[in-house]
Amino acid sequence: MKLLNGILTFFSKSMKGVRNCFFSIFLITISLQAQTKLPSFFGDNMVLQQKENVAFWGNDSPNSVITIITSWGSKAKVITDENGHWKTSVKTKKGSFVSETISVKGSSSILLKNVLIGEVWFCSGQSNMEMALRGFRKSKVLNAQKYIDIADKKTIRLFNTPRTASVLPSNDVNSEWQESNKESVKKFSAIGYIFAVELYKKLNVPIGIIEASWGGTRIESWIPKKDLLKYKGINFFDKLPKEENKQKKPSFLYNGMIHPFQNYTVKGVLWYQGESNRTQPNSYKDFMKDLIDAWRRQWKDDNLPFYFVQIAPFDYSKNKKGTSIRPNLIREAQLQIAQEINNTGVVVTTDAGDCNDIHPSKKEIVAKRLSNLALAKQYRFKNLSNRSAEFKSFKIKNDEIILKFKFFKNDKLISSKNVKGFSIAGADKIFYPANIEFRKNGKQVILSSKKVRKPVAVRYGFEACFESNLETKSGLPISVFRTDQWQP
Incomplete structure (x- = not known):
């Protein structure tokens, strides 16, 4: 017992x-x-878009009261749902250099410090957007040291999203805001940073730049799955592959690097991508439209500014996977998108490439052209050349083709010696270099060739690697274009 x-x-x-x-x-x-949690981009040193109801969200225990109090006087209160999620908005003031704080109180408390209010832009794409100010392997950024030397600007803030692929849409990324300094800018997108510097000089308010880019990626990787289901031949994956090319899988980068930001309030988007789609360019225009629509839907703004860069000249014929002139179909699609979709714009780069380097050094030119687009369109700055002249129409007279262009800001073509790129063809579809004559004070171009007696079509820049030497009053090059729809 x-x-x-x-x-x-x-x-x-x-x-x-x-x-x-x-x-x-x-x-x-x-x-x-029960701990109150925020995504990483709601953190110390962040920049909030000025004069907006900016989105705020996070997690806590279900049915918790979340109170947000800002040092500039705006407040918000919300109750978490049954899953602990909450979302609200906070009114921001006019941009200033005053360091602000934000208190978020729920089951626990969070104090965000050194917050600035100004202008916020989101930049994304593949390697030419990702390429840091310090360069990329053997590729260098022209005038990089000039920007590194002036990088100690606490009023410019940088958020660098780490490379992340995900099968399902993610809600956070592992990074933090950094003040601009000599070390932080070296590792940040050269285009993104120089764009920020240009805006800062003109607007005189704090600038925040969020970067989310990954080299070697196709556009399909950056588009939500539901927007790609209508296409045949796209293979979707239920788990992350082990191979290095997981970043090229459809929707994986949207899930891991774009969706987490949901509708974090930004002024606009900068995009530089297209090289990886060059071998299959026919659907690029549709993909680009889908991406813009999807991102605008995510940010809940049908007019969200979307400015992108035409892929730069490079001799893809040196690459076994490259083709001689197909990359020009990507450039053609990019120009057409800018012409057809509201509140978009394209930076033409026919003078800013390198036939021997797919990562050209002239990032400063690209960034300044992007900034001029933004300053002219979003901030109403006048007298800024921000749009290249565009082919408008042509007519055939005898053995000549007469081209007309659409000009902006009193632009015009300037006759220069040995202008490259123009070619004409007859019904046999064989193109020959054209003789060029400028008329009507640079508003008209006359093309002819002794080898083409009855011309029917014109192409400009449709070469394996075309580097423009055609001068314009604005200094902006014109895009490659064609009048035919023949298979290149």
Whole structure:
């Protein structure tokens, strides 16, 4: 009997210990769940878009009251849903250099410090957007040191999204805002940073730049799955592959690097991508439209400014996967998108490439052209050349083709010696270099060739690697174009 009582006593004590253990785990679990959490981009040193109701969201325990109090006087209160999610907005003031704080109180408290209010832009794409100010392997950024030397600007803030592929849409990224300094800018997108510097000089308010880019990626990687389901031949994956090319899988980068930002309030988007789609360019225009629509839908803004860069000249014929002139179909599609979709714009780069380097050094030119687009369109600055002249129409007269262009800001073509790029063809579809004559004070171009007696079509820049030498009054090059729809 004593033995039995002893066993029962031991068992009772053991069960009590187990219950206490489980109860402790339960309390720890509840405690962890009860902590107020924010995505990483709501953090110290961040920049919020000025004069807007900026989005704020996070997690806490279900049915918790979340109170947001800002140092500039705006407040918000919201209750978490049954899953612990909450979302609200906070009114921001006019941009200033005053360091602000934001208190977020729920089950626990968070204090965000050194917050600035100004202008926020989001930049994305593949390697030419990702290419940091310090360069990329053997590729260098022209005038990089000039920008590194002036990089100690606490009023410019940088958020660099790490490369992340995900099968399902993610809600956070692992990064933080950094003040601009000599070390932080070296590792940040050269185009993104120089764009920020140009805006800062003109607007005189804090600038925040969010970068989310990954080299070697196709546009399909940056588009939500639901927008790609209508296309045939796209293979979707239910798990992350182990191979290095997981970043090229459809929707994976949208899920991991774009969706987390949801509708974090930004002024606009900068995009530089297209090289990886060059071998299959026919659907690029449709993909580009889908991407713009999807991102505008995510940011809940049908007119979200979207400015992109035409892929720069490079001799893809040196690459086994490259083709001689197909990349020009990507450039053609990019120009057409800018012409057809509201609140978009394209930077033409026929003078800013390098036939021997797919990562050209002239990032400063590209960034300044992007900034001029933004300053003219979003901030109403006048007298800024921000749009290249565009082919408008042509007519055939005898053995000549007469080209007309659409000009902006009193632009015009300037006759220069040995202008490259223009070619004409007859019904045989064989193109020959054209003789060029400028008329009507640079508003008209006359093309002819002794080898083409009855010309029917014109192409400009449709070469393996075309580097423009055609001068314009604005200094902006014109895009490659063609009047035919023949298979290149």
